[in-house]
Amino acid sequence: MLSDLLIPAKDLAVVKTYDGSSDELGFYLKKQIWNPNYLPDVAILGIPEGRGSNCTDAALAPDLIRHHLYTLTTYQSEIKIVDLGNIKCGKELRDTYAAVKMVAEELASLNIRLLILGGSQDFTVPLVLGLGKNEPNLVIADDRIDNSETKNAPADEFFINRLPVGTSVTLIAGQSYFIGDQLHDLLAAGSDGEILMLGEIRSDFKELEPLIRKAHLISFDYGSMKIADAPGQYRLSPNGLSGEEGCQISWYSGISTTPAWFALFGYSPHSDPTMLGAMMSAQICWYFLNGISKRVDEEPVDEATNFEHYYIAVDGLEDPIPFLLHPISKRWWMEVPSEDCSTFPFRIPCSKKDYKKACKNEISEKWWKYFNKI
Numbered sequence: 001m002l003s004d005l006l007i008p009a010k011d012l013a014v015v016k017t018y019d020g021s022s023d024e025l026g027f028y029l030k031k032q033i034w035n036p037n038y039l040p041d042v043a044i045l046g047i048p049e050g051r052g053s054n055c056t057d058a059a060l061a062p063d064l065i066r067h068h069l070y071t072l073t074t075y076q077s078e079i080k081i082v083d084l085g086n087i088k089c090g091k092e093l094r095d096t097y098a099a100v101k102m103v104a105e106e107l108a109s110l111n112i113r114l115l116i117l118g119g120s121q122d123f124t125v126p127l128v129l130g131l132g133k134n135e136p137n138l139v140i141a142d143d144r145i146d147n148s149e150t151k152n153a154p155a156d157e158f159f160i161n162r163l164p165v166g167t168s169v170t171l172i173a174g175q176s177y178f179i180g181d182q183l184h185d186l187l188a189a190g191s192d193g194e195i196l197m198l199g200e201i202r203s204d205f206k207e208l209e210p211l212i213r214k215a216h217l218i219s220f221d222y223g224s225m226k227i228a229d230a231p232g233q234y235r236l237s238p239n240g241l242s243g244e245e246g247c248q249i250s251w252y253s254g255i256s257t258t259p260a261w262f263a264l265f266g267y268s269p270h271s272d273p274t275m276l277g278a279m280m281s282a283q284i285c286w287y288f289l290n291g292i293s294k295r296v297d298e299e300p301v302d303e304a305t306n307f308e309h310y311y312i313a314v315d316g317l318e319d320p321i322p323f324l325l326h327p328i329s330k331r332w333w334m335e336v337p338s339e340d341c342s343t344f345p346f347r348i349p350c351s352k353k354d355y356k357k358a359c360k361n362e363i364s365e366k367w368w369k370y371f372n373k374i
Protein backbone atom coordinates (compact mmCIF):
# COMPACT_ATOMS: atom_id res chain seq x y z
CA MET A 1 0.00 0.00 0.00
CA LEU A 2 2.84 2.40 0.80
CA SER A 3 4.07 2.39 -2.79
CA ASP A 4 0.67 3.59 -4.05
CA LEU A 5 0.66 6.62 -1.77
CA LEU A 6 4.28 7.75 -1.94
CA ILE A 7 6.80 9.25 -4.33
CA PRO A 8 9.90 7.20 -3.40
CA ALA A 9 12.93 9.12 -2.18
CA LYS A 10 15.01 7.81 -5.08
CA ASP A 11 12.66 9.59 -7.50
CA LEU A 12 12.95 13.00 -5.80
CA ALA A 13 15.18 15.51 -7.57
CA VAL A 14 16.86 16.51 -4.30
CA VAL A 15 17.92 12.91 -3.69
CA LYS A 16 18.95 12.25 -7.28
CA THR A 17 21.31 15.24 -7.27
CA TYR A 18 22.83 14.47 -3.86
CA ASP A 19 26.47 13.41 -4.17
CA GLY A 20 28.10 13.61 -0.74
CA SER A 21 30.85 11.88 1.20
CA SER A 22 30.58 8.64 3.13
CA ASP A 23 30.39 10.38 6.51
CA GLU A 24 27.18 12.20 5.55
CA LEU A 25 23.68 10.99 6.37
CA GLY A 26 22.59 11.23 2.73
CA PHE A 27 25.27 8.77 1.61
CA TYR A 28 23.78 6.23 4.00
CA LEU A 29 20.13 7.02 3.17
CA LYS A 30 20.58 6.65 -0.60
CA LYS A 31 21.55 3.02 -0.05
CA GLN A 32 18.58 2.16 2.17
CA ILE A 33 15.38 0.70 0.72
CA TRP A 34 12.09 -0.35 2.26
CA ASN A 35 12.19 -4.05 3.11
CA PRO A 36 9.12 -5.48 4.90
CA ASN A 37 11.30 -8.35 6.12
CA TYR A 38 13.86 -6.01 7.66
CA LEU A 39 11.98 -3.04 9.05
CA PRO A 40 13.78 0.20 9.92
CA ASP A 41 13.99 1.73 13.37
CA VAL A 42 12.76 5.04 11.98
CA ALA A 43 11.37 6.30 8.68
CA ILE A 44 11.44 9.77 7.11
CA LEU A 45 8.29 11.04 5.40
CA GLY A 46 7.77 14.32 3.56
CA ILE A 47 4.36 16.02 3.26
CA PRO A 48 4.70 18.53 0.39
CA GLU A 49 1.34 20.20 0.99
CA GLY A 50 0.44 23.79 1.88
CA ARG A 51 -3.19 24.24 0.82
CA GLY A 52 -4.34 24.14 4.44
CA SER A 53 -2.28 27.21 5.37
CA ASN A 54 -1.71 30.83 4.45
CA CYS A 55 1.86 29.64 3.94
CA THR A 56 1.18 27.72 0.73
CA ASP A 57 4.91 27.47 -0.04
CA ALA A 58 5.18 25.07 2.91
CA ALA A 59 4.65 22.49 0.16
CA LEU A 60 8.27 23.10 -0.86
CA ALA A 61 9.63 22.61 2.65
CA PRO A 62 10.24 18.82 2.79
CA ASP A 63 12.76 18.70 -0.05
CA LEU A 64 14.58 21.87 1.03
CA ILE A 65 14.94 20.48 4.55
CA ARG A 66 15.99 17.14 3.07
CA HIS A 67 18.66 18.92 0.97
CA HIS A 68 20.41 20.09 4.17
CA LEU A 69 19.60 17.04 6.30
CA TYR A 70 21.43 14.80 3.85
CA THR A 71 24.64 16.83 4.29
CA LEU A 72 24.78 16.37 8.07
CA THR A 73 26.83 13.61 9.67
CA THR A 74 25.58 10.06 9.92
CA TYR A 75 25.36 7.96 13.11
CA GLN A 76 27.81 5.40 14.44
CA SER A 77 25.24 3.10 16.03
CA GLU A 78 23.28 0.34 14.31
CA ILE A 79 20.18 2.50 13.86
CA LYS A 80 18.44 1.75 10.55
CA ILE A 81 16.80 4.74 8.83
CA VAL A 82 14.79 4.64 5.61
CA ASP A 83 13.67 7.73 3.69
CA LEU A 84 10.24 6.80 2.35
CA GLY A 85 10.03 9.90 0.16
CA ASN A 86 6.99 12.18 -0.11
CA ILE A 87 3.26 11.70 0.15
CA LYS A 88 1.47 11.94 -3.20
CA CYS A 89 -0.77 14.99 -2.85
CA GLY A 90 -4.36 14.54 -3.95
CA LYS A 91 -6.55 16.65 -6.19
CA GLU A 92 -8.24 18.02 -3.07
CA LEU A 93 -6.67 18.75 0.30
CA ARG A 94 -8.87 16.13 1.94
CA ASP A 95 -7.36 13.54 -0.40
CA THR A 96 -3.90 14.31 0.94
CA TYR A 97 -5.25 14.07 4.49
CA ALA A 98 -6.58 10.59 3.67
CA ALA A 99 -3.25 9.49 2.18
CA VAL A 100 -1.31 10.68 5.25
CA LYS A 101 -3.73 8.87 7.56
CA MET A 102 -3.36 5.60 5.63
CA VAL A 103 0.44 5.78 5.61
CA ALA A 104 0.42 6.62 9.32
CA GLU A 105 -1.81 3.62 10.04
CA GLU A 106 0.54 1.31 8.17
CA LEU A 107 3.66 2.55 9.99
CA ALA A 108 1.95 2.60 13.38
CA SER A 109 0.86 -1.02 12.92
CA LEU A 110 4.54 -1.90 12.34
CA ASN A 111 5.64 0.09 15.42
CA ILE A 112 8.04 2.22 13.37
CA ARG A 113 9.13 5.65 14.54
CA LEU A 114 8.54 8.47 12.12
CA LEU A 115 10.19 11.79 11.27
CA ILE A 116 7.79 14.00 9.33
CA LEU A 117 9.07 16.84 7.17
CA GLY A 118 6.13 19.25 6.64
CA GLY A 119 4.03 20.77 5.23
CA SER A 120 1.55 22.67 7.37
CA GLN A 121 0.50 21.81 10.91
CA ASP A 122 -3.06 20.80 10.05
CA PHE A 123 -1.55 17.40 9.14
CA THR A 124 -1.26 16.78 12.87
CA VAL A 125 -4.88 15.56 12.73
CA PRO A 126 -4.49 12.71 10.17
CA LEU A 127 -1.25 11.69 11.89
CA VAL A 128 -3.02 11.41 15.26
CA LEU A 129 -5.88 9.50 13.64
CA GLY A 130 -3.39 7.18 11.97
CA LEU A 131 -1.75 6.33 15.28
CA GLY A 132 -4.88 4.39 16.19
CA LYS A 133 -4.66 5.15 19.92
CA ASN A 134 -7.77 5.35 22.10
CA GLU A 135 -6.18 8.14 24.13
CA PRO A 136 -3.39 9.62 21.99
CA ASN A 137 -0.93 11.87 23.79
CA LEU A 138 -0.05 14.90 21.69
CA VAL A 139 2.58 17.53 22.49
CA ILE A 140 2.42 20.71 20.41
CA ALA A 141 5.33 23.15 20.35
CA ASP A 142 3.80 26.47 19.30
CA ASP A 143 3.67 30.10 20.36
CA ARG A 144 -0.14 30.17 20.11
CA ILE A 145 -3.19 27.88 20.24
CA ASP A 146 -4.47 26.90 16.81
CA ASN A 147 -8.16 26.68 17.70
CA SER A 148 -9.35 29.75 15.81
CA GLU A 149 -13.09 30.26 15.42
CA THR A 150 -12.62 32.93 12.75
CA LYS A 151 -14.69 32.33 9.63
CA ASN A 152 -12.61 31.17 6.64
CA ALA A 153 -9.49 30.67 8.76
CA PRO A 154 -6.99 28.26 7.14
CA ALA A 155 -6.99 24.70 8.43
CA ASP A 156 -3.66 25.02 10.25
CA GLU A 157 -5.13 27.75 12.47
CA PHE A 158 -7.97 25.61 13.86
CA PHE A 159 -6.70 22.03 13.58
CA ILE A 160 -6.92 21.52 17.36
CA ASN A 161 -10.72 21.68 17.03
CA ARG A 162 -10.56 18.64 14.71
CA LEU A 163 -8.52 16.31 16.90
CA PRO A 164 -10.26 13.05 17.82
CA VAL A 165 -12.11 12.82 21.13
CA GLY A 166 -9.86 11.57 23.90
CA THR A 167 -6.69 13.26 22.65
CA SER A 168 -4.56 14.62 25.47
CA VAL A 169 -3.14 17.93 24.22
CA THR A 170 -0.18 19.63 25.87
CA LEU A 171 1.09 22.87 24.39
CA ILE A 172 4.63 24.00 25.16
CA ALA A 173 6.41 27.30 24.44
CA GLY A 174 3.21 29.36 24.33
CA GLN A 175 3.54 33.14 24.54
CA SER A 176 1.14 35.20 26.64
CA TYR A 177 0.53 37.97 24.09
CA PHE A 178 -0.75 35.36 21.63
CA ILE A 179 -2.73 33.30 24.17
CA GLY A 180 -5.44 35.13 26.07
CA ASP A 181 -7.36 33.67 28.99
CA GLN A 182 -10.28 32.74 26.74
CA LEU A 183 -8.13 30.67 24.37
CA HIS A 184 -6.35 29.13 27.34
CA ASP A 185 -9.69 28.02 28.82
CA LEU A 186 -10.90 26.63 25.48
CA LEU A 187 -7.91 24.29 25.25
CA ALA A 188 -8.15 23.31 28.91
CA ALA A 189 -11.83 22.44 28.50
CA GLY A 190 -11.18 20.28 25.44
CA SER A 191 -8.41 18.06 26.78
CA ASP A 192 -6.75 16.79 29.92
CA GLY A 193 -3.42 18.30 28.88
CA GLU A 194 -1.86 21.57 29.92
CA ILE A 195 -0.28 24.75 28.60
CA LEU A 196 3.33 25.51 29.47
CA MET A 197 4.37 29.03 28.56
CA LEU A 198 7.81 29.83 27.21
CA GLY A 199 8.95 31.36 30.51
CA GLU A 200 7.78 28.30 32.46
CA ILE A 201 9.73 25.78 30.42
CA ARG A 202 12.85 27.95 30.46
CA SER A 203 12.84 28.06 34.26
CA ASP A 204 13.70 24.34 34.24
CA PHE A 205 14.00 23.06 30.67
CA LYS A 206 14.87 19.51 31.72
CA GLU A 207 11.33 19.11 33.10
CA LEU A 208 10.14 18.82 29.49
CA GLU A 209 11.80 15.43 29.11
CA PRO A 210 9.32 13.42 31.24
CA LEU A 211 6.43 15.22 29.56
CA ILE A 212 7.72 14.40 26.06
CA ARG A 213 8.63 10.86 27.14
CA LYS A 214 4.96 9.86 27.25
CA ALA A 215 3.95 11.59 23.99
CA HIS A 216 2.92 9.64 20.89
CA LEU A 217 3.37 12.62 18.57
CA ILE A 218 5.30 15.87 18.90
CA SER A 219 3.91 18.44 16.48
CA PHE A 220 6.55 21.18 16.24
CA ASP A 221 5.54 24.49 14.66
CA TYR A 222 8.60 26.17 13.19
CA GLY A 223 6.94 29.48 14.06
CA SER A 224 7.42 28.74 17.77
CA MET A 225 11.06 29.80 17.34
CA LYS A 226 12.47 33.32 17.43
CA ILE A 227 13.05 34.76 13.99
CA ALA A 228 16.72 35.57 14.61
CA ASP A 229 17.48 31.87 15.10
CA ALA A 230 14.97 30.51 12.60
CA PRO A 231 14.44 32.59 9.45
CA GLY A 232 11.83 31.22 7.09
CA GLN A 233 8.64 32.05 9.01
CA TYR A 234 5.51 33.55 7.53
CA ARG A 235 4.25 34.68 10.97
CA LEU A 236 7.07 36.93 12.12
CA SER A 237 7.80 37.19 15.84
CA PRO A 238 11.03 38.33 17.53
CA ASN A 239 10.58 36.04 20.55
CA GLY A 240 10.36 32.29 20.85
CA LEU A 241 12.41 29.14 21.32
CA SER A 242 16.10 29.39 20.56
CA GLY A 243 17.75 27.08 18.04
CA GLU A 244 19.34 25.09 20.85
CA GLU A 245 15.99 24.69 22.62
CA GLY A 246 14.31 23.49 19.42
CA CYS A 247 17.03 20.88 18.96
CA GLN A 248 16.72 19.84 22.62
CA ILE A 249 12.97 19.23 22.24
CA SER A 250 13.54 17.05 19.17
CA TRP A 251 16.31 15.13 20.97
CA TYR A 252 14.02 14.48 23.94
CA SER A 253 11.50 13.15 21.40
CA GLY A 254 14.13 10.81 19.98
CA ILE A 255 15.23 9.31 23.30
CA SER A 256 11.62 8.78 24.40
CA THR A 257 10.77 5.28 25.60
CA THR A 258 7.41 5.63 23.85
CA PRO A 259 7.96 5.16 20.07
CA ALA A 260 7.25 8.84 19.50
CA TRP A 261 6.81 10.51 16.12
CA PHE A 262 8.26 13.97 15.50
CA ALA A 263 6.80 16.35 12.91
CA LEU A 264 8.32 19.68 11.87
CA PHE A 265 5.72 21.96 10.28
CA GLY A 266 5.46 25.54 9.08
CA TYR A 267 8.81 26.26 7.46
CA SER A 268 8.38 28.84 4.67
CA PRO A 269 11.05 28.62 1.93
CA HIS A 270 9.94 31.88 0.26
CA SER A 271 10.72 33.70 3.52
CA ASP A 272 14.22 32.22 3.72
CA PRO A 273 16.41 33.61 0.91
CA THR A 274 19.66 32.65 2.68
CA MET A 275 18.48 29.06 3.39
CA LEU A 276 19.60 29.39 7.02
CA GLY A 277 16.10 28.39 8.08
CA ALA A 278 16.30 25.22 6.01
CA MET A 279 19.54 24.31 7.77
CA MET A 280 18.01 25.07 11.17
CA SER A 281 15.06 22.82 10.31
CA ALA A 282 17.46 20.08 9.19
CA GLN A 283 19.45 20.31 12.42
CA ILE A 284 16.28 20.00 14.51
CA CYS A 285 15.34 16.88 12.53
CA TRP A 286 18.90 15.52 12.84
CA TYR A 287 18.67 15.69 16.63
CA PHE A 288 15.52 13.57 16.61
CA LEU A 289 17.37 10.85 14.71
CA ASN A 290 20.38 11.30 16.97
CA GLY A 291 18.17 10.83 20.02
CA ILE A 292 16.84 7.55 18.62
CA SER A 293 20.41 6.37 18.08
CA LYS A 294 21.18 7.06 21.76
CA ARG A 295 18.01 5.77 23.39
CA VAL A 296 17.94 2.97 25.93
CA ASP A 297 15.03 0.52 25.97
CA GLU A 298 14.21 1.15 29.59
CA GLU A 299 10.43 1.26 30.03
CA PRO A 300 9.69 -0.36 33.42
CA VAL A 301 7.65 -3.53 32.96
CA ASP A 302 6.38 -6.13 35.41
CA GLU A 303 8.50 -6.04 38.58
CA ALA A 304 11.07 -3.71 36.91
CA THR A 305 13.90 -5.65 38.53
CA ASN A 306 16.55 -3.69 36.63
CA PHE A 307 15.42 -0.43 38.29
CA GLU A 308 16.26 1.08 41.65
CA HIS A 309 13.08 1.37 43.79
CA TYR A 310 12.39 4.07 46.37
CA TYR A 311 9.31 4.27 48.59
CA ILE A 312 8.55 7.73 49.97
CA ALA A 313 5.93 8.22 52.68
CA VAL A 314 3.88 11.40 52.34
CA ASP A 315 1.43 12.74 54.92
CA GLY A 316 -2.18 12.17 53.92
CA LEU A 317 -1.53 9.08 51.79
CA GLU A 318 -2.21 5.62 53.13
CA ASP A 319 0.70 4.08 51.20
CA PRO A 320 4.10 5.50 50.24
CA ILE A 321 4.70 6.69 46.67
CA PRO A 322 7.02 4.29 44.81
CA PHE A 323 9.68 5.86 42.57
CA LEU A 324 11.73 3.94 40.00
CA LEU A 325 15.17 5.06 38.77
CA HIS A 326 16.97 3.54 35.80
CA PRO A 327 20.63 3.12 36.87
CA ILE A 328 22.06 3.92 33.41
CA SER A 329 19.90 6.70 31.95
CA LYS A 330 19.06 8.17 35.39
CA ARG A 331 15.47 8.71 34.29
CA TRP A 332 12.64 8.46 36.83
CA TRP A 333 9.11 7.01 36.95
CA MET A 334 6.58 7.10 39.76
CA GLU A 335 3.65 4.83 40.49
CA VAL A 336 0.03 5.91 40.86
CA PRO A 337 -2.39 3.39 42.42
CA SER A 338 -5.12 2.17 40.10
CA GLU A 339 -8.01 -0.23 40.64
CA ASP A 340 -7.64 -1.34 37.01
CA CYS A 341 -4.08 -2.62 37.51
CA SER A 342 -4.51 -6.01 39.14
CA THR A 343 -0.78 -6.79 39.17
CA PHE A 344 1.22 -3.56 38.81
CA PRO A 345 0.30 0.08 39.48
CA PHE A 346 0.11 2.76 36.81
CA ARG A 347 3.61 4.15 36.10
CA ILE A 348 4.20 7.62 34.73
CA PRO A 349 7.40 9.41 33.67
CA CYS A 350 8.68 11.94 36.17
CA SER A 351 11.90 13.67 37.17
CA LYS A 352 14.23 13.78 40.13
CA LYS A 353 12.47 17.01 41.05
CA ASP A 354 9.25 15.04 41.69
CA TYR A 355 11.18 12.60 43.86
CA LYS A 356 12.71 15.45 45.88
CA LYS A 357 9.25 16.98 46.37
CA ALA A 358 8.01 13.73 47.87
CA CYS A 359 11.04 13.64 50.17
CA LYS A 360 9.92 17.08 51.41
CA ASN A 361 6.42 15.73 52.08
CA GLU A 362 4.97 17.33 48.93
CA ILE A 363 2.94 15.55 46.26
CA SER A 364 3.79 16.30 42.64
CA GLU A 365 1.14 17.85 40.42
CA LYS A 366 1.81 15.03 37.94
CA TRP A 367 0.85 12.45 40.57
CA TRP A 368 -2.39 14.25 41.45
CA LYS A 369 -3.31 14.68 37.80
CA TYR A 370 -3.08 10.97 37.05
CA PHE A 371 -4.56 9.92 40.39
CA ASN A 372 -7.68 12.03 39.74
CA LYS A 373 -7.88 10.80 36.15
CA ILE A 374 -7.64 7.16 37.14
